Amino acid sequence: MTLAARPAGTRRGSRRRPRTRRWLATAGLLVLPVVFLGWFFAWPVTAIVWQGLAPEGDLELGVLGRAVTDPGVRSVAWFTLWQAVVSTSLTLLVALPGAYTLSRQRFRGRGVLQAAVTVPFVLPTVVVGSAFLALLGPRSPINAALVAVLGDEAPALDLRRTVTAILLAHVFFNYAVVVRTVGGLWSMLDPRLEDAARVLGASRWRAFREVTWPLLRPAVAASAAIVFLFTFTSFGVVLILGGPGRATIEVEIHRATTQLLDLPLASTLALLQLAAVLAALAVYGRLTRRAQVQQRLVASHTTQRRPQGRGERALLAANLVVIVGLVLSPLAVLVERSLVTAEGYGLDNWRRLLTDDTSTVLAVPAADAVRNSLLFGVSATLVALVIGTLAASAATLDRGRLTGLVDRALMVPLGTSAVTVGFGFLIALDRPLDLRGSPLLVPLAQALIATPFVVRTLLPVLRSIDRRLREAAAVLGARPLRVWREIDLPIVGRALLVAAGFSFAIAVGEFGATVFVARANLPTMPVAIFRLLGRPGVANFGQAMAMSTLLAAITATALLAIDRLRVGQIGRF
Secondary structure (H helix, E strand, O other), X not given: OHHHHHHHHHHHHHHHHHHHHHHHHXXXXXXXXXXXXXXXXXXXXXXXXXXXXXXXXOOOHHHHHHHHHOHHHHHHHHHHHHHHHHHHHHHHHHHHHHHHHHHHEOXXXXXXXXXXXXXXXXOOHHHHXXXXXXXXXXXXXXXXXXXXXXXXXXXXXXXXXXXXXXXXXXXXXXXXXXXXXXXXXXXXXXXXXXXHHHHOOOOHHXXXXXXXXXXXXXXXHHHHHHHHHHHHOOOHHHHHHXXXXXXXXXXXXXXXXXXXXXXXXXXXXXXHHHHHXXXXXXXXXXXXXXXXXXXXXXXXXXXXXXXXXXXXXXXXXXXHHHHHHHHHHHHHHHHHHHOEEOOEEOOHHHHHOOOOOXXXXXXXXXXXXXXXXXXXXXXXXXHHHHHHHHHHHHHHHOOOHHHHHHHHHHHHHHHOOHHHHHHHHHHHOOOOOOOOOOOOHHHHHHHHHHHHHHHHHHHHHHHHOOHHHHHHHHHOOOXXXXXXXXXXXXXHHHHHHHHHHHHHHHHHHOOOOXXXXXXXXXXXXXXXXXXXXXXXXXXXXXXXXXXXXXXXXXXXXXXHHHHHHOOOOOOOO
16 A cells, blocks of 8 residues: 555656746745845835835825815815826727728828827927927927918917827827737738628618627727826826826826925825726726637738728828827927027937037936946846846746736836936835935936836747747756757747837836936936926027937937847737
8 A cells, every 4th residue: 555655656756746846936936026025126116105105104094185175185086087088088089990991091101190199198298298399399390381381471380388299199109009908900801801791781880880890999998098197197298298187197296296295195196096097997908808709700901902982082081190290290390490580490309419508407418328328228128138038937827826916016016106216216225225316316217117028029939839849848858057048049039129129219208207216417318307407598499309309310220220120920910
């Protein structure tokens, strides 16, 4: 009996050992991501919230109650909510026809337009605000055209500091979310389903309503949830384009911490925003799971056809007008404004970016801000790649509760107030190393925002690698390093480059946290643009436009590199 029991026990032990080794390997991979997330996110956010709600060391819930019942807080919360709802509705209204045009209609230049409409999404919010300041201000090309047509008596259009400007900027910023999310699915729906309904006597509208729309609805709802999340947490656009009484929760947190020094108010607003964001993320997760329902999909190039009939040609023309007028014209005006000087058109604003002039409001040469952004962006990208790769590898090795929890936790910084994170850095990061005032805070804050994109890019790729390929290579005598180099790296390598491109574009344009932690003598490009826009003068405005154009070009280059590097659905947005 004893001898017979030993092999069974040995077999049970042999099963446990691989499981134990896998768990230990997973735990080892998660050590650095957990430490990074805890030290640079959980601790700073907890510290600033606690300091606001417990100013004397003891929790005072009355502080929370007073802030919640304050009419000013209710007004800010209401404005944040309704402008997000209106922005989301307008974005869907404008972008859904564009999604159809770019996914189902074939015309010359479609690929270029599809890439161009994605550029605004990766633009820093400061650049978007600058573009609409130039487009909707008193010296805009629109006013120049009105004067040319109606003469000097033409009414001057000035939409700065208005809700209209905010809503237009939000539609501009999020147009690509709907076009890429809904259009990506729409381009792969089998057109024969709708054709069959037409053969059975259904009108074009009824066939769309009863056949196509139910298949698109989950993707539409998911994209609406994303747009709502971005507009609800809007900071740079509202800070630049909004006026008195037009502040979102994020902007009010910035005002409470920098101007009013009211930490209880800032903490309450941060908790309110975090609760709303977590609810939006939960809805987004549920809608995403619904969108993954199995359905018949076909290759996207087989569903496209040239516009047929007057109605489809009119729809194409209308969408081209929207794309040019809403999406491309702000970028064109940004470039045009960067060439305007006190004496007319010229390159003076661009020359200042390359000189050592310290007489501007930046107190450092503008070229230094460009160099700082590139240096911090590369550093943040490296940190995000290391943390994100470790987390994605752990999630691939073991799909247990621990890796799922860390995966979801890494997404939370996307919905947390960047202002809260930045200010928390200044308050909390004095132990175990005093990093307050250190230049390292800038790339660390940027990496915190970029890491979720690395995880989301690498995870499906790592999970798609067949383990039998590694096992076969090992049986043939390949060492682990060679197995990784010959099998994993050719697949994961391109995904790593895609993740690096996303991380760099996000890091270079990050503004909310960077505006707090960047030292005065080490400004980044978004911080420098904000400072220049805050000072009067044609030279300051022109230099802000030139730097915004350069920053837009840098992020657009990163986006184009991503499109060239991705394979299939890897890194698709």
